[in-house]
Amino acid sequence: MPKIVDREKRRTEIVDAYLRVLARDGGRAGTSRAVAAELGVATGSLWHYFDDFDGVLAAAFRRVYENTTARIEERTAGMRGLPALEAAVREMLPLERVTEEEAAVVVTFWGRVATEPQMGETQAEVERRWGALLTGHAREAIDDGQLRGDTPVADLVATLLVLTAGQQVEYVVRTSIGAAARQWSLVEHALRPWRTAPASR
Numbered sequence: 001m002p003k004i005v006d007r008e009k010r011r012t013e014i015v016d017a018y019l020r021v022l023a024r025d026g027g028r029a030g031t032s033r034a035v036a037a038e039l040g041v042a043t044g045s046l047w048h049y050f051d052d053f054d055g056v057l058a059a060a061f062r063r064v065y066e067n068t069t070a071r072i073e074e075r076t077a078g079m080r081g082l083p084a085l086e087a088a089v090r091e092m093l094p095l096e097r098v099t100e101e102e103a104a105v106v107v108t109f110w111g112r113v114a115t116e117p118q119m120g121e122t123q124a125e126v127e128r129r130w131g132a133l134l135t136g137h138a139r140e141a142i143d144d145g146q147l148r149g150d151t152p153v154a155d156l157v158a159t160l161l162v163l164t165a166g167q168q169v170e171y172v173v174r175t176s177i178g179a180a181a182r183q184w185s186l187v188e189h190a191l192r193p194w195r196t197a198p199a200s201r
Contacts, residue, residue: 011049015059027104058119061109064102065126082146085137089187092164094171095180103168131157151194159190
């Protein structure tokens with residue numbers, strides 16, 4: 001009898017191996033050969049489950065997106081308004097080890113999108129979903145008197161999304177702008193003009 005392989009399980013194992021390699025050895029180490037070695041298989045066996053390495057990278061990016069979204073939902077459960085918005089943004093920024101490791105995946109993925117634009121569809125999905133989430137919390141903050149009534153919600157949310165994306169790049173390339181304290185100071189700079197009271201420390 002031929003061996004029956006759970007295709008989705010094997011794809012998950014390949015993505016898991018890729019993420020382990022990046023977490024342990026850094027972005028440059030994330031190659032098909034390294035992933036195969038991590039799994040103890042021949043490199044060619046990866047292509048039974050993915051068309052090419054871009055497929056592995058796209059699946060890893062989606063995993064990061066789904067994991068981040070799950071953390072946001074867990075962290076903001078029972079919250080609303082400005083506290084919920086700030087908590088969500090903190091999960092999007094590379095401020096802790098898990099999000100720092102994820103930034104390497106995200107930035108590597110974006111690098112491929114530059115030459116393979118169709119891969120950017122997931123990024124557009126991310127921005128729509130997270131944009132809607134932040135918009136909801138910003139409108140709650142206006143209703144709760146935490147943000148001014150004339151807050152330009154769409155522009156503020158777009159600014160926060162661009163900031164979180166840019167900070168992932170800054171962290172990966174190790175600039176001073178990517179330092180944790182600096183990351184949050186820029187978020188605060190975007191929020192400050194629209195707050196009705198100073199930020200709590």
